[in-house]
Amino acid sequence: MDMTDSLFTQQVTAALTDTALQTALKNVKNGLTAKRHAAVTALPEYERIRRQAVRIKNKTLDQLDTYLLEYEKHVTAHGGRVHWAETPEAACEIIEGICRDAKAEHIVKGKSMVTEEIHLNAHLEKQGYEVTETDLGEYIIQLAEETPSHIIAPAIHKTKEQVARLFGEKHKLLDGVTEHSPRVDLVAEARRMLRQKFLAADVGITGANFLIAESGQHVLVTNEGNGDLCSLLPDTHIVVSGIEKVLPTRQDVGPFLRLLTRSAVGQHISNYVSFFSGPKKPGDRDGPSDFHVVLVDNGRSQMLNSEFKSMLRCVRCGACLNHCPVYGAIGGHAYHSVYSGPMGAVFSPLLEGLKKHGDLPNACTLNGRCQVACPMDIPLPDMIRQLRHQAWSHTLNSRASRWGLGCWAFITRHPGIYRLFVKLAIRLLAVLKGRSHYIKYVPFGQSWSARRDFPLPETSTFMEQWKKKKG
Known part of the structure; x- marks a missing residue:
């Protein structure tokens, strides 16, 4: 992967020079992080709830097949139907078939990252369906013909x-x-x-924040209520969800709700938290007559049996994005992926491969703020390091970077050569500064020095200063 010529590098350059984008990104730096901090601080038992949620999710993932089959059994008992999709293409074909059977023309959608992941809108529109996003942020970027730049605030860059x-x-x-x-x-x-779109819709498509195995219910968490309208007004309702969203019991949902809304936007609870149980029953005033759930795998089963299993704990709150200095500087579109920020740096390569997204794990300073902010305590920095190691092992890095790191590894293995190298480097950098107190150019390091000035290092090495101090 040649970082200097990659699409990611080109988009980073464009993002850093986009004045409107930089203005919009201040909302992340100055708003969402502060609100989350206030909401978490106001909940003294936050860490206890966090540990509880992690235990529940780990237990669920250890028996994921059992809970998914239990969920399917109860959905069927309620009069719904569960479809299993191993790939994005299979999921899109299943959903298209449901829409065709419903003789649909107009489709309304609630916010759903998994439908973005499988590129559902493009597939349905190609087949002639009118698809309207009803989350305000998603509606805005649909009009702009763009993709979401944040998993909870799709139009935050506008x-x-x-x-x-x-x-x-x-x-x-x-x-x-x-x-x-x-x-x-x-x-x-x-x-x-x-x-107007809600009232004319034949089919409503939503995601699901959680699936409940013991009852066959799914949970939708929104602030706008559009998910409820997509679920209740059209005659056909389709839920599209990743297989990892299942939880064993209704009681298990509680800790996750308390963590999700605080971590996402700093709220104690969202405006709308709705539990749905399939098609309407005789005597019900509203609800769909036809109810379907499409469970999407798309690499999640492989993830489940790998060292990246804990990535499946992710609740899509966006806290890691909000606390990431890289995301805060470049926004989401630079990642050229549905998922951005730290979770995207892990999830996208796992879903679509390191050959396509091998640059994303390098878009990280490894400061660890993402794991601290993550309500599910996902070890994102460790996973990013592991993906970097895999990229190196599969020789996906550029020849120049491999040669440079190989030289550095040789130098650090030989203390005498290392000390000589550092002495020469300090003297060279002192020459490069010219009349300034900052270094504006680093040989073989243009990617680092092109957009930032480095302070001048000390005139002697740390070991020289240490020996002098010790006498």
């Missing part, structure tokens, strides 16, 4: 003015709304547009 101009281009601004209008007016316009 400013209010950009959204207003987008609405003006895609549908006429109503009631005199302009890019100078307050956000509430833009939201009201989106709401009016989406209401």
Whole structure:
């Protein structure tokens, strides 16, 4: 993988010079992290709940096949149907078949990262279906023909003015709304547009935050209520979920709800937490007549039997993204993947291979903030190191980087050569600084020095200073 010529490097360069993007990313740095800290601090038992949730999830993953079959049994008992999809292509074909049987024309979707993962919208639109995203952020990026830049805030890279101009281009601004209008007016316009789509929909597609094995229920957590409307208004409801979302009991959901909303946006609880149990029963006033669940594997079974098993504990809260300095500098689109940030640096290579995403594990400073913030205590830094090791073992790195690291390994194995090298390097860097107190150019290190100035190192090595101090 040649980092200097990769798509990732090109997109990083574009992101760092995008003024509007940098303005929007301040919302992550200054907003979500502070709100999470306040919400977690206000919950003294946070660490106890965190350990409890990790134990529940580990137990579930150890017996995942058992709980999935139990979930299927109860969904079937409620009158629904469970479909198993090993690949993205299989999942899309199953969903298309359900829509075809329903004679659907109009489809509304709730926010779902797994449907992004399998590229469902593109597949359905190619078959002639009208698909409308109903989460506000997803709706915005659908109009912009972009992909999500954050797993819980898809349009976080957009400013209010950009959204207003987008609405003006895609549908006429109503009631005199302009890019100078307050956000509430833009939201009201989106709401009016989406209401029409809800009422005309033949099929509703949602994800699921959790699946409950003992009852066959699924749980949706939203702040906008659009997931409920997608589930209840259309005559056919399709739930698309990864196989790792199952939990044994209703009681087990409690700790996860307390962690999820605090970690995601700093809320004690989301506006809407809904438990669904399949198609409507005789006498029910609302709900679908036809109910389906599509369980997607897409590499998760392989992950389950590997050293990356704990990645399946992820609840998609986005806390690792919010605390990552790399994500905070470049946003999500630079990762050229559905999943970004630290979890994307692990999940994307595992789903689509290191040959495609071998650059992502290198987009990390290994500062460890992601694991500290993760409500499921996923060892993301360790996994990133392991993926780097795999990339090296499979010679996916560029020849230049392998040669450079090989030379460095040789130097560090020989103390005498190492001390001589450091002395010469310090003197060389002192020459490179010129009249400045900062180093603006590092030989063979242009990727590091192209966008940052380094402070001048000491005029002597650490060992020289130590010996002098010890006398």
